[in-house]
Amino acid sequence: MPKQHVSISVTELKKSYKNKEVLKNVSFSVPGGTIYALLGTNGAGKTTIVKILSTLLKPDGGSASIHGFDVVSQEREVRKLISLTGQFTAVDDVLTGRENLHLIGQLIRLPDVKRKTGEWLSFFDLEDAADRKVSTYSGGMRRRLDIAMSLMVHPQVLFLDEPTTGLDPQNRIAMWDFVKNLAKNGTTVFLTTQYLEEAESLADNVGILHKGEILAEGTPQYLKEILPKRGARLHFQNEENAAKAMELLSEHGILVDGMEPNLPSLEDVFLTLIDGNEEDNRHV
Numbered sequence: 306m307p308k309q310h311v312s313i314s315v316t317e318l319k320k321s322y323k324n325k326e327v328l329k330n331v332s333f334s335v336p337g338g339t340i341y342a343l344l345g346t347n348g349a350g351k352t353t354i355v356k357i358l359s360t361l362l363k364p365d366g367g368s369a370s371i372h373g374f375d376v377v378s379q380e381r382e383v384r385k386l387i388s389l390t391g392q393f394t395a396v397d398d399v400l401t402g403r404e405n406l407h408l409i410g411q412l413i414r415l416p417d418v419k420r421k422t423g424e425w426l427s428f429f430d431l432e433d434a435a436d437r438k439v440s441t442y443s444g445g446m447r448r449r450l451d452i453a454m455s456l457m458v459h460p461q462v463l464f465l466d467e468p469t470t471g472l473d474p475q476n477r478i479a480m481w482d483f484v485k486n487l488a489k490n491g492t493t494v495f496l497t498t499q500y501l502e503e504a505e506s507l508a509d510n511v512g513i514l515h516k517g518e519i520l521a522e523g524t525p526q527y528l529k530e531i532l533p534k535r536g537a538r539l540h541f542q543n544e545e546n547a548a549k550a551m552e553l554l555s556e557h558g559i560l561v562d563g564m565e566p567n568l569p570s571l572e573d574v575f576l577t578l579i580d581g582n583e584e585d586n587r588h589v
């Protein structure tokens with residue numbers, strides 16, 4: 306599949322719950338075989354967008370399509386192309402990992418389901434736990450099983466709602482590698498996240514969602530240019546060194562123990578963007 310066809314297209318999407326406006330006017334598009342990260346804090350509207358795109362919820366206004374199929378009027382076609390791993394896992398606690406996968410395989414009439422179940426278990430490093438009830442799994446193991454289940458259908462477009470929330474750093478990085486690999490093989494990946502760093506490291510394009518509106522959108526490189534400048538934090542070996550450094554920054558003998566990037570928080574990002582928008586408005 307050529308990389309640059311439009312896989313997901315969203316135009317002026319609106320959604321309210323009762324009289325609470327949750328999505329105000331959301332538009333973006335995602336080229337095929339790329340990773341799009343929707344970045345936003347709790348309640349920004351991320352899951353609402355994922356639900357609309359995966360045909361689970363109807364929008365009040367605007368439109369959205371997957372490979373040209375409208376998510377409302379052509380939901381059957383859309384469902385053949387997509388798969389969703391929701392924010393809260395859909396795995397069945399009383400079944401084992403193997404049984405969960407096997408069941409999905411049977412539901413979608415996957416040929417050779419027994420062998421494929423074994424392959425997925427091994428791919429997601431769940432072989433040892435395969436015959437244990439899922440109720441005994443850790444958060445990371447559940448997440449991996451959940452994603453394995455949504456991949457059994459070989460989706461062309463995969464939705465991952467906060468795939469790494471609750472994962473430890475090692476599992477988070479493993480998940481990033483995995484997602485990058487999927488996209489390399491042509492799958493379009495649409496994911497949501499609350500982590501700026503995750504969006505920047507993983508996505509080809511990032512949309513920053515705040516209170517139901519996309520405040521900024523672009524490549525991580527572009528966002529780095531418009532977002533608040535990041536400093537660096539130095540770790541000194543001891544307080545004495547730190548004190549010296551405070552006094553005379555350019556003196557000799559200051560032992561730096563380490564350096565880590567000091568990322569702006571999501572709040573800093575919003576403040577910058579909102580400030581910028583207000584300035585723009587003032588100049589109109």
Ligand SMILES: Nc1ncnc2c1ncn2[C@@H]1O[C@H](COP(=O)(O)OP(=O)(O)OP(=O)(O)O)[C@@H](O)[C@H]1O
Pocket residue numbers: 322323325327345346347348349350351352353354392499
């Ligand atoms: N069924 C519903 N009825 C009423 N309000 C809802 C419903 N679902 C979501 N909301 C509200 O809509 C807003 C957006 O919710 P949504 O779940 O899309 O946010 P989110 O960005 O996914 O947040 P989180 O990071 O916590 O998962 C929130 O204020 C939420 O309380």
Ligand SMILES: [Mg+2]
Pocket residue numbers: 351352353392466
């Ligand atoms: Mg959510």
